[in-house]
Amino acid sequence: MQLKLKPKINSEMHLTTVTRIVFTSIMLCLFFTGKAQPPKGPIVVSPQVLADKKVTFRYLAPTAREVKLAGGLFGASNVPMTKDSIGIWSVTVGPVRPDVYSYNFVVDGVSVMDPANEDFFPNERFKSSLFEVPGFTPMIHSIRNVPHGSVNYEYYPSVEGTTGTVVVYTPPGYDQDPSKKYPVFYLISGTTDTEETFFKAGRTNFILDNLIAEGKAKPMIVVMPYGNIEARVAHEKGDPTPPDPVRDSPDGLVRMRRFSDDLTKNVIPFLDKTYRTIANRDSRAIGGFSRGGGQTLRTSFWNMDQFAWICAYAANLPTSELDGTYSAITSNAEATNKQLKLLWVSVGNEDFMYNDVATFLNYLTAKKINYKSLVTGGGHNWPNVRTYLTETAQLLFK
Known part of the structure; x- marks a missing residue:
C-alpha cells in the first residue's frame, strides 16, 4: 500500500507569500483605477455674490460655441457669457436687489441648470437653479440666529x-x-x-x-x-x-x-x-x-x-x-x-x-x-x- 504524504507547509512562509500577493493585487488595482479615472477639471465657483451685490456666474464648457445667462427676474435675460482660456464661461451682472432668484444657462440653445450650484427650484419640468443676494440687513426669508423649526x-x-x-x-x-x-x-x-x-x-x-x-x-x-x-x-x-x-x-x-x-x-x-x-x-x-x-x-x-x-x-x-x-x-x-x-x-x-x-x-x-x-x-x-x-x-x- 503506497502512502501519499502531504507536503509540510511552513505557516510563516505561507502567510508572508499571501501577504505579498494581496499587497501586489491592491497596488495593481490602485494603479489601474488611477489610470482609468479622467483628469480632474478646474473647480468652478458659481454663483459668486460679491460685496457690492454684483453676481458672477460661471459655467465650464470648453467645446460650447455660445453660453448665455437666463435670469430675467434680476435683469439678466439671455446675457452673453465670455469664455476664458480653459473653457470657463463667465459674466458679472448687477448690482442685484437683495432677494432669492432663479436662473439657468443656455448652452448652444439648450437650457441647463448650474452644475456648480446645489440649490434648485423644484418643478415638474425644467428645474432652474436658485441663489440668494443677502440684504444689507437680514431679510425675513434669510437664515438668522434664531430658534429653528x-x-x-x-x-x-x-x-x-x-x-x-x-x-x-x-x-x-x-x-x-x-x-x-x-x-x-x-x-x-x-x-x-x-x-x-x-x-x-x-x-x-x-x-x-x-x-x-x-x-x-x-x-x-x-x-x-x-x-x-x-x-x-x-x-x-x-x-x-x-x-x-x-x-x-x-x-x-x-x-x-x-x-x-x-x-x-x-x-x-x-x-x-x-x-x-x-x-x-x-x-x-x-x-x-x-x-x-x-x-x-x-x-x-x-x-x-x-x-x-x-x-x-x-x-x-x-x-x-x-x-x-x-x-x-x-x-x-x-x-x-x-x-x-x-x-x-x-x-x-x-x-x-x-x-x-x-x-x-x-x-x-x-x-x-x-x-x-x-x-x-x-x-x-x-x-x-x-x-x-x-x-x-x-x-x-x-
Missing part, C-alpha cells in the same frame, strides 16, 4: 391606492413639549410646482422661524402638499403625465375637486393623526399661489366647515362660478363674514392675473364680503409670493 417629508395613503407626499414644517419647540398642540396652515404651490416649492423657493421655514422669533406670528404647523393629483397617479401607475387643463375649464374644475377631496379626506386626517394639531376649523388655514390659489378658494368654499382662514395669492374665482356654485356664500354676506376669520387676496400690478383678481375683489366689495388685500409691484413670481406669505402669516390664528 423642523422640515419633514411625509407620505400618506391617497387616491386609487397611490401614495401622496407632503412637506411639513413644525415650529421651534415642537419636540420639547409633547402636550402642546398647534394650528395648521395648508399651503399649496402653483402649476408645475411640487410639494417642495414653498419650502425651497418660498423659504417658508425661515420666514416662519423669523416671524415667530420676533413675536409677529403664532407658532404653527405648515403643511405643503403636491397640487397635481393626476400627475402623481399617472407616475405611480407608469402612465404618461396628463397635460395641464385650461384654467377654470370643466376639466380644470374636476381636478380642483379631486384635489379638494384628497386634502380633506386623506391629508388632513393623516396630519391630525400624525402631528399634534388643533383639529378644528378655527385653527385651520389654507393658502396657495396661482393654481394653488384657485385650489385654496374652491377647497375652502366647498368646505366652509373645515377652514376659517383663506389666503389667495395671485388667484381668483370667476363671477359666474361665484353666482352659481357658491351663491350660498356670496348671497349672505353677514353669515359669511361671521364664518371667516380672514379672506386674503393679493396680486402684483404687473401679474397677468391682475385684471381677474381686481374683478374678484370688486365682486366681493359689491357683495359686502369682508376681505384684506395687498397689491404689490411686479408680476407672477416668487419674490412676490414670499411677501404675501410673510404678510398673511402674521394675521393667522390671532
Whole structure:
C-alpha cells in the first residue's frame, strides 16, 4: 500500500507569500483605477455674490460655441457669457436687489441648470437653479440666529391606492413639549410646482422661524402638499403625465375637486393623526399661489366647515362660478363674514392675473364680503409670493 504524504507547509512562509500577493493585487488595482479615472477639471465657483451685490456666474464648457445667462427676474435675460482660456464661461451682472432668484444657462440653445450650484427650484419640468443676494440687513426669508423649526417629508395613503407626499414644517419647540398642540396652515404651490416649492423657493421655514422669533406670528404647523393629483397617479401607475387643463375649464374644475377631496379626506386626517394639531376649523388655514390659489378658494368654499382662514395669492374665482356654485356664500354676506376669520387676496400690478383678481375683489366689495388685500409691484413670481406669505402669516390664528 503506497502512502501519499502531504507536503509540510511552513505557516510563516505561507502567510508572508499571501501577504505579498494581496499587497501586489491592491497596488495593481490602485494603479489601474488611477489610470482609468479622467483628469480632474478646474473647480468652478458659481454663483459668486460679491460685496457690492454684483453676481458672477460661471459655467465650464470648453467645446460650447455660445453660453448665455437666463435670469430675467434680476435683469439678466439671455446675457452673453465670455469664455476664458480653459473653457470657463463667465459674466458679472448687477448690482442685484437683495432677494432669492432663479436662473439657468443656455448652452448652444439648450437650457441647463448650474452644475456648480446645489440649490434648485423644484418643478415638474425644467428645474432652474436658485441663489440668494443677502440684504444689507437680514431679510425675513434669510437664515438668522434664531430658534429653528423642523422640515419633514411625509407620505400618506391617497387616491386609487397611490401614495401622496407632503412637506411639513413644525415650529421651534415642537419636540420639547409633547402636550402642546398647534394650528395648521395648508399651503399649496402653483402649476408645475411640487410639494417642495414653498419650502425651497418660498423659504417658508425661515420666514416662519423669523416671524415667530420676533413675536409677529403664532407658532404653527405648515403643511405643503403636491397640487397635481393626476400627475402623481399617472407616475405611480407608469402612465404618461396628463397635460395641464385650461384654467377654470370643466376639466380644470374636476381636478380642483379631486384635489379638494384628497386634502380633506386623506391629508388632513393623516396630519391630525400624525402631528399634534388643533383639529378644528378655527385653527385651520389654507393658502396657495396661482393654481394653488384657485385650489385654496374652491377647497375652502366647498368646505366652509373645515377652514376659517383663506389666503389667495395671485388667484381668483370667476363671477359666474361665484353666482352659481357658491351663491350660498356670496348671497349672505353677514353669515359669511361671521364664518371667516380672514379672506386674503393679493396680486402684483404687473401679474397677468391682475385684471381677474381686481374683478374678484370688486365682486366681493359689491357683495359686502369682508376681505384684506395687498397689491404689490411686479408680476407672477416668487419674490412676490414670499411677501404675501410673510404678510398673511402674521394675521393667522390671532
